[in-house]
Amino acid sequence: MNRRAWNMSFIKFRHFxxxxxxxxxxxxxxxxRRTAVILTAVIIGIWSMILLGSLxxxxxxGMIENGISTLTGHLQIHHKGxxxxxxxxxxxxxxxxxxxxxxxxLPKGSSWTAxxxxxxxxxxxxxxxGVTLVGIxxxxxxxxxxxxxxxSQGRYLNPGDHNGIIVGEALLEKFDTKLGRxxxxxxxxxxxxxxxxxxxxxxxxxxxxxxxxxxxxxxMRKASHKMLRLGDGISEISILLPGKPDNxxxxxxxxxxxxxxxxxVNTWRELLPFQTAYLRILDxxxxxxxxxxxVAMGFGIVNTTLMAVFExxxxxxxxxxxxxxxxxxxxxxxxxxFLLLVTGMIIGNILAFICIYALSGSGxxxxxxxxxxxxxxxxxxxxxxxxxxxxxxxxxxxxxxxxLVSTYPAVKAARFTPVEALAHT
Amino acid sequence: MxxxxxxxxxxxxxxxRRTILTICAxxxxxxxxxxxxxxxxGSYETMINTSVxxxxxxxxxxxxxxxxxxxxRLVVPxxxxxxxLLDKIPKVEAYTFRGQAFSLISSKExxxxxxxKGIDPEREATVSRLKALIRQGDFLSKDDTDQAxxxxxxxxxxxxxxxxxxxxxxxxxxxxxxxxxxxxxxxxSSGIDEFDRASIxxxxxxxxxxxxxxxxVHEVVVIADSLGDIDTIKRTIKANLLSLNLKKALTVLDxxxxxxxxxxxxxxxxxxxxxxxFLLVLVVAFSILNTFLMAIFERTREFGVLMAIGTTPxxxxxxxxxxxxxxxxxxIVAGIVIGxxxxxxxxxxxxxxxxxxxxxxxxxxxxxxxxKLSLLSAVSGPLAVxxxxxxxxxxxxxKVRRMRPVEAMRAV
Numbered sequence: 001m002n003r004r005a006w007n008m009s010f011i012k013f014r015h016f017x018x019x020x021x022x023x024x025x026x027x028x029x030x031x032x033r034r035t036a037v038i039l040t041a042v043i044i045g046i047w048s049m050i051l052l053g054s055l056x057x058x059x060x061x062g063m064i065e066n067g068i069s070t071l072t073g074h075l076q077i078h079h080k081g082x083x084x085x086x087x088x089x090x091x092x093x094x095x096x097x098x099x100x101x102x103x104x105x106l107p108k109g110s111s112w113t114a115x116x117x118x119x120x121x122x123x124x125x126x127x128x129x130g131v132t133l134v135g136i137x138x139x140x141x142x143x144x145x146x147x148x149x150x151x152s153q154g155r156y157l158n159p160g161d162h163n164g165i166i167v168g169e170a171l172l173e174k175f176d177t178k179l180g181r182x183x184x185x186x187x188x189x190x191x192x193x194x195x196x197x198x199x200x201x202x203x204x205x206x207x208x209x210x211x212x213x214x215x216x217x218x219x220m221r222k223a224s225h226k227m228l229r230l231g232d233g234i235s236e237i238s239i240l241l242p243g244k245p246d247n248x249x250x251x252x253x254x255x256x257x258x259x260x261x262x263x264x265v266n267t268w269r270e271l272l273p274f275q276t277a278y279l280r281i282l283d284x285x286x287x288x289x290x291x292x293x294x295v296a297m298g299f300g301i302v303n304t305t306l307m308a309v310f311e312x313x314x315x316x317x318x319x320x321x322x323x324x325x326x327x328x329x330x331x332x333x334x335x336x337x338f339l340l341l342v343t344g345m346i347i348g349n350i351l352a353f354i355c356i357y358a359l360s361g362s363g364x365x366x367x368x369x370x371x372x373x374x375x376x377x378x379x380x381x382x383x384x385x386x387x388x389x390x391x392x393x394x395x396x397x398x399x400x401x402x403x404l405v406s407t408y409p410a411v412k413a414a415r416f417t418p419v420e421a422l423a424h425t
Numbered sequence: 426m427x428x429x430x431x432x433x434x435x436x437x438x439x440x441x442r443r444t445i446l447t448i449c450a451x452x453x454x455x456x457x458x459x460x461x462x463x464x465x466x467g468s469y470e471t472m473i474n475t476s477v478x479x480x481x482x483x484x485x486x487x488x489x490x491x492x493x494x495x496x497x498r499l500v501v502p503x504x505x506x507x508x509x510l511l512d513k514i515p516k517v518e519a520y521t522f523r524g525q526a527f528s529l530i531s532s533k534e535x536x537x538x539x540x541x542k543g544i545d546p547e548r549e550a551t552v553s554r555l556k557a558l559i560r561q562g563d564f565l566s567k568d569d570t571d572q573a574x575x576x577x578x579x580x581x582x583x584x585x586x587x588x589x590x591x592x593x594x595x596x597x598x599x600x601x602x603x604x605x606x607x608x609x610x611x612x613x614s615s616g617i618d619e620f621d622r623a624s625i626x627x628x629x630x631x632x633x634x635x636x637x638x639x640x641x642v643h644e645v646v647v648i649a650d651s652l653g654d655i656d657t658i659k660r661t662i663k664a665n666l667l668s669l670n671l672k673k674a675l676t677v678l679d680x681x682x683x684x685x686x687x688x689x690x691x692x693x694x695x696x697x698x699x700x701x702x703f704l705l706v707l708v709v710a711f712s713i714l715n716t717f718l719m720a721i722f723e724r725t726r727e728f729g730v731l732m733a734i735g736t737t738p739x740x741x742x743x744x745x746x747x748x749x750x751x752x753x754x755x756x757i758v759a760g761i762v763i764g765x766x767x768x769x770x771x772x773x774x775x776x777x778x779x780x781x782x783x784x785x786x787x788x789x790x791x792x793x794x795x796x797k798l799s800l801l802s803a804v805s806g807p808l809a810v811x812x813x814x815x816x817x818x819x820x821x822x823x824k825v826r827r828m829r830p831v832e833a834m835r836a837v
Binding site: 085087120121192293378 | 442443446447449450453454457494496527528529534535536537538539581582584595596623685686687688689690691692693694696700701704705707708709711712713715716718719720722723788
């Protein structure tokens, strides 16, 4: 085929195609009432799919963000064995080696911090409780975890605070104490002896979860070094990467830079098994939701399209009598469904986005059920989160299945015989 | 059968294809609601029962404020008086006494802070599942003195095994130092990290001796025959506590108050469930509204004729409503029947949730999940469908009233 002929056939095809779409489009609006009826079904369906999907995704995102900022980070480096046995013997004794490797490997814009993290017992004159003692470098820590922005009373740690301690609001309440009072911490030092040291409460923090407020107490890293006779040792390094939380390339490079017989590198997915499990279940759950909504909507689509087809029996009979092939009629009905679905999807998407936008300002506040939210591992306020994948999948489900179920009425229409159809009133 | 009903019934089957599709949509929604609600209720019951059985019991008698402060000084002074009282109350299945104190637990290598609980081995076995949760070693027996049961995670942290010694150091009730050495007799695992990481159990007598409790306890834990009996028992205990003439004020707490998080998370799950079902019913309602509307558009001519020969609009509306409600009822009944059958099947076989086990074990759900069919779960969902389809049917049925016979008869 030469170029000219090819061009001609292309133009012909284009004409044909445009004519086809035009015909279908005009057919749709011949009966605006019926069209409106089908459109509402599609719009409500897609709207609810996207809206509920974004809320479920929002729960997951909130959980993960909270998990990452609660002293996890995107990546963590420990001494080998620390994760199984988080005791002081499993500290990184020479952090300089790791820090040098980090400087080489991490991309620009990453932040990281080194902590001492041991389990300890906090006590004052009247109360005892198990806590996690965290020795931090206040400046670097503020860039990595929630604590930098969570101070509610008093102040954050300064490099000069040798015996200042920051505790959660809930712990303060449980211990019947207040700012300026003493708190004694007890833990095991590197010589396996009980080390204890008195700190003065200089600030309190609020966290998303009450459990976090009861669990963590923060002191200067230097102070924890002295108390635990740890030298310059640290328990973990927490890293926040710029951009996406998952970065396998950096992970691989860290693994090669740090000798594996001495260090362990973990991603947040390994460090937050609860959240990761939720994320995995979420996808399955979304599919079920899409399917359920679609079936509910699908019955409506089939029913209305079917009735529309029967209503137009005469028309199809006439077209057939004029020589239109059954296949063309099938294609015609399917094109109409396609246009209806696409129109409904566009409007439904827009509506869903308006709702999401309206919710994204203040979110859905669960404070009234805060203890329940915490029990379920959720944050107090849910913000809808839009994931391209979810939107894509829900639209695709509606489009593909919508066309699939329209085939039934379309086949019916294609099967009308001219005589029978023309006799029909 | 009146003429109207007969006419409606025949109208329904004039277009069987449409009718069947509509009924299917309604049946699908009802079926799904029956199953999902049963599933939710079943999982709540599992969650409540495991949490209750692992730890808190249905009810506890404690000193005022003990729940918040957990101070060793806030005690139940005369446990035997409470026991006498409980023995007299019907529907109390079992009860036990516990003492607890936060202490430092040290093995040869490690020291951790944990809650030491004093339990009465024989009574404990009737109240909680602790005995069944023992994974290594044995449960405490009646004559044990310096033996302990340790949570799996705590045992790992302390690096101890069966037979190893633990040193317990804490503060006694009178402010003196309480110290003892116990041997690990058993290691338990409940799947709930919090519980497995932060507690050890020793015999109550040893506990009372070490912490100078002088025969008093911190908690009287009660199990009722069923969840429904809790309120009555609670009221009875409360009423009788005053007559016991105790020196200290005591209080009765039920599982809601002992675990506010559990109750609220159930409420939250119900609320999110309701949103989910609302959206679902909305989609179905539109689906059905469409069908009803279309059916009426299609039959414009017919209504015109009927009106021309003297049928009143009111009667037309009535016939149409009978039509749509008959379809809805058939769909709902089918939905309830099939939904119940599906639920009953899974109620006896269970649903495999191994893919989500690490998540759900934190809520006390392990292995398989069992939906629980009840009158409430079987009826409330379909009832919502019935109400909403009724409203969906009203609009088209009223629309007929505005038709004018002459115009209507001209419509194709």
